[in-house]
Amino acid sequence: MSESALRRLTVTELKLFGRERGGVIWGVGFPLLLLVIFGNIPGFRTPVSKSVHGLSILDAYLPILIAFVLAMLALNALPAALAGYREKGVLRRLATTPVGPGRVLAAQLAVNVAVVLVTLVLLAGVARVAFGVALPRHAAGFALAVVLTIAALFGLGLLIAAVVPTGRAASATGAILFFPMMFFAGLWLPIAAMPPVLQHVSHATPLGAAAQSLTDAWQGHWPHPLQLLALAAYGLVFILGAARLFRWE
């Protein structure tokens, strides 16, 4: 029963994710569109001098786009869906069935993480094929950075879902967190181009640490342990907090 129920739940959540459109447009379509636009600006593909360590602007932006995808899905799509389910009594209703509400949370997480990974592969693939950007050079470091980033950001998403009362409030909270967090990830100003103080602050934020770790691994270095540690700590704290505070109704 339960295994097929979980599969059916996940398939259903995937369909609903597609129908919701927000996640697809902002979490998948928009970053890809940005990549294509940046890739077609001639100057963006040639290495720039000192300020960004000899990377092309496209090289520098790929990890930021990945952070963007994660922020969209983990901070916006996931908490809005879960808080909406709680608000509408979907979780309570499931609590009266043999599967329980925990599995719909698992299905939601599975769908969002899967979409993140697929989009990540799409971004790297399109950048490689269309614009000649190399794939991440330090595969293990990159994988670890991705895993820890997922833990930290989805942990934060679950924490938002745990503390806000409604789906609408979850969207608002996600949006409010999105802009400062994306600033520190370097969306408007790459971390490498930030003044030193801002760089330090940035490395201490979840998305800044994520963008820096992904950039390092992409360029062939093992990500800085402090940033990996920061991501792991954020993940742990957020997930524990969410587990403590999450209410099914």
Place this chain on the structure above:
Amino acid sequence: MPAVIEVRNLHKSYRDTVAVDDVSFTVGEGEIFGILGPNGAGKTTTVECIEGLRVPDGGAISVLGLDPRRDHAELAQRLGVQLQDSQLPERLEVGEALDLYSSFYRRPADWKALADTLGLSAKRRTRYGKLSGGQKQRLSIALALVGSPQVTVLDELTTGLDPQARRDTWALIEGVRASGVTILLVTHFMEEAERLCDRVALIDAGKIVAIDTPSALAAGVAGAEMRIRFRPSPQIHDGLLTGLPEVTSITRRGDMVEVTGTGNVVAAVTSVLARNQIVAEQLRVDQASLEDAFVALTGHGNHEEDK
């Protein structure tokens, strides 16, 4: 009749308010048992304890011999639930919802047949957000039944439905009972309880005021009077009826006669009329209802706005 649901001395408080204060009742197999009372009386809290959604502060509950908390997984297989104010994702289709919920159970019902019975077949591809209130309600009943439960708990089944949809839903519930399912029905509609329930527990301020069949509750109202109204043809003298021991008063409004009385007053009056070959036109008999019983037992009405 073996007991399917047994509630003994149930207590439940939220912070400083007592929601359920020593509630006990037993529901027999195949029964439609109603829990009737105003909003805030503790009806929903009581059934949420039965469903295992809430932990009682005191007392014992057994459903099909199972403990709602300890044996939750097993009970969830055999108990169908319709919650008050519970919705589905807006963009989920009716057929998808039924298919999904049927995958939760060991022995699911054929959800397509169920959709047919509930008049939802034409809506299988319709999204939940596009359904009318009545259709949503029917879908939530279908989801309560999709696991082939032995017992169902239906909370505020027809709140928010128009009168026609309400009557259709009642007919449906009678059909469900006919298939052998024991039903626990939570309602604040007297008419609904009167129409559907074999027995009713009147609950007020967390306490059970009375448990009996709806007609016994109505009949037990102290000094219950019946009122008979008719237009006699040809007209009669009051004297014809005042002599009857069952009659307490006669009043006239135009050519209408209104007789009040107790006991077998209807039979007494109609036989007198028949003996004198008088036709009672526009005959109407009003008797004490469950509502009267409720007022008599609780000392206040059941007035409240429908949500």
